[in-house]
Amino acid sequence: MLKVVPRTFSRLLNTVGSKRPPFYEVFPQKKMVNRLLFELDSRLSFAKLYPVYENIYNTMDNPSSKEVATTNITALDMMTMKKVLEKVRHRTKSVNKNLLALENEILDRAAEMGDNDAISLLAYNVLKAPEKNTNEDVKYAKKLIKELYELKHPLTIKLAGDLALKKKDYTNAERYYKEFIALEDDTFLAGEVYQQLGIIYFGVPEVAKAEQSFLKSIKLCPIEFVVHSYFYLGQIYMNSEPLKARSLMEGAATEGFRESFKTLGFLEMHYFGELHKAMEWFKLGMELFEFECFIGYFDCSIKLKEWGKAKKCLKSMKLLADSNQVYESLFKEFVNSRSDRIKKLERYSTNIVADSQQLLKSAAYQAPTQENTWNL
């Protein structure tokens, strides 16, 4: 039965199912894996690694047969296999629980084989959520990390920075990241570190330093790993080079970065005067229930005299406002500031869904705040 169901649907079924599905249904396509192996400069080919993957997958729930799975494979190969699965997650922007389990299993085995990266990752996983682990595990993880740190293991230093950043200890995070950069500054990982450094500087704010860090980050890393850098750089260039900012924001949007849709929409609408393009961006944002995108879409529709679209948008906004208190206050402000346009909409549309008079009455006047960009 499953064989006639397209592969993606069968995968979807597998992610929600309780029993582990056959390996060939879960594993990504050969073409994709081959490409990733090439990118990662793998020592072994797909043909050699596939049986290993399959073996580990099939023996995941059976610890006694672990040795068989990893014969002739080094710890480095195991980490390459893990990275392939990690990249698949990033590229497809989806998580298959079986593949994730396989990835974790490979990581475990790499650590058992003595790979420092794997040990470091596992130790930090324990430290990230100490409450979910025993005291003994936490103590042992700390010991391992200390040893790796003394060895100046780059990934350990980077992860120390990540942990400090998570705890909002920006000074130490910056120190660890700089330490990492001193060890390696031309790898993918360095790209990620530059991104984190950029975010720290952006918050201080030291905008010039942040700009430099983000620029280095996008130079070193593919977009899917440093999408924040694209977004922040877009913001940095918004006033001085809107053209550059647009292309950076578009980069972030192609990776599905939520905040980029409204920024792009308003940039197209107010700066470039491209109302149709703006509407497309707003539409994407509306799918993610970004309220400001609804406002932008409404304004574009009115400007383009597309009354039907404006009417539908107003109806959707009303529904959203009814279901959410934050949106409700925003909606009131919106109705107050757009009263003339809503009236206009009524004039041109005989069957207006939202009763504009009622809307206008219900929304008590509030002066627009300073931060309120579009006179909401």
Next chain:
Amino acid sequence: MRSLPHVRFYATTGTIPKLIRLDQLQDLNEACAKNSTLAKLRNAYVSHRFEIVDDSEECTPSLNSVRSLPMTEFPKNKIFEQVTMDSNIADWRKPITKWYRLGKSILKSYSTGIRAMWNIHRDSKKIIKKYGSPEQLNTNIFRTIEFQEIEMRLKRAEDIKFPLSRAEFQECHRRAEFWKLPSFIVLFIIFEEMLPVICYLAPTIVPWNCLTPGALKKISDRRAIYTHDYSVSEIPRYQSPYMVKPNDLMSVLLKCKLIPKWRANIYKWSDNKAKPCEILTNFHQYLFVDDWLLLRHIMSDEVTKLSERELVNAILERQLFKRGEDLNTMVKNKTSQKVLVWRLMIYWAFRFDGTITASKDALFSEKWGVNNVAILNFPGSAKLLEDKQLKNIQ
């Protein structure tokens, strides 16, 4: 998600000042009460912390680049008077000597100008190499100012470090005139003593610092855009370079001499919309940086001595004059010079009041919107100030 506080501003949102009216002294006092920037500028000008000096006096070296600007006074009268007064020259020789000396003086000014342009090109090479091009320099400096103002606002820091002096910045901008030198030298060799006449007829072929006042008048007449007075409530609406109508955009670019006519035609023919918009954006950024540098100096405790040449150039670039006005004659007359200074101060006060540059909290882009070219050459006052009004407000 953190974001820069200004990023969401694309249109004018803050409190926009009303246009400044200066018909009577009371108007000026009212304007100063409402507009603290105007009050500060007025104070600096009245107390001589900001003054205009002629070529014989020493101006602030970090602000002025006199060698890159044209003369403000044609030496004819001075030379003629000298010859007339010279008793060593026989009367019958005087008419010929007058014209000979005048010709010699003009040719000397040309050669000085050519040498100065060569030196400017050489001196600014290092800076341009660092930034890429004069256009990139404008954008980079614009961004540097923005970054530092954001940091200043959030950290409440006092000082803004600036990588260049205004004189260096201006020389980087004016170095483009260097490329007129080859054709100018060729004309110099061909026409020799007839060159001043050629230059008068076609002033655009002359490097900027070799222009005579007559030629500059011709150019300024072509660049004049002020056509009518405004009502007090008539504030220009936000307009990004991309929102300007293509014909208007080209007309502005040609009037400001930002592109030659043939290039405008190429853009039209190839339907290239982005490039002209970017050129206008760049010019907007250049004016902002120049205003910012001058304003910061005037607002500081230091004495600002701006040369007459710089004043004329500033008025010309910002188009704060009417067709027919001879800026060089005006700058030499004390009353008219004051008119020019007041025009500039009103322009600055209108643009910068309430911004961080003039010690308040908003960035320039927050006050006016991103690259708002609607205020590019906007005088800031209902009428362009004239001698008559100046008498009333003094």
